[in-house]
Amino acid sequence: MKSEPDTFSIDDLEQSETQFWDGVRNYRVRNMFRDKMQVRDRALFYHSSCKEIGLAGEMEIIKGATADSTQFEPKSDYYDPGAKKDTPRWLGPTVRFVKKFKRIITLPEIKNNPNFQKLLIVEKGNRLSVTEITRAEYIELKKLI
DNA sequence: GCCAACGTTGGC
């Protein structure tokens, strides 16, 4: 799950402990939140558009998809005038801090590792801010630390 | 700051 650390980082999550994952405005990701993500799933926190791009830590999903309130807030960057209160268009899960990795697992080292060629974050042109990985990939990724 | 690649928009 990707976030720009200037906006929200693994350190911010450690501080707040839990966080509603707002601002996702992509239908595929919304559907993934709604249909596939489960409470107690683990997730990796990815820092994007920053100095050291890569996996920064680990989270747990503690609540399934619910309405993202920023879609109703005209002052929010994420405001969506087409979203109606009774039929919210955008959803998000709630996550809990699990751990910050001792170091960033960088995107280049993931890209250079033959085990991870199937990961969407390795694929050129991927535009999903949240992508699914398998249990096996998750275990292998954590071995890189 | 560049730019490839994508998602969205809107005219037809």
Place this chain on the structure above:
DNA sequence: GCCAACGTTGGC
């Protein structure tokens, strides 16, 4: 419903 044009994203 198509698709060109546009805006956005995000790694580099």
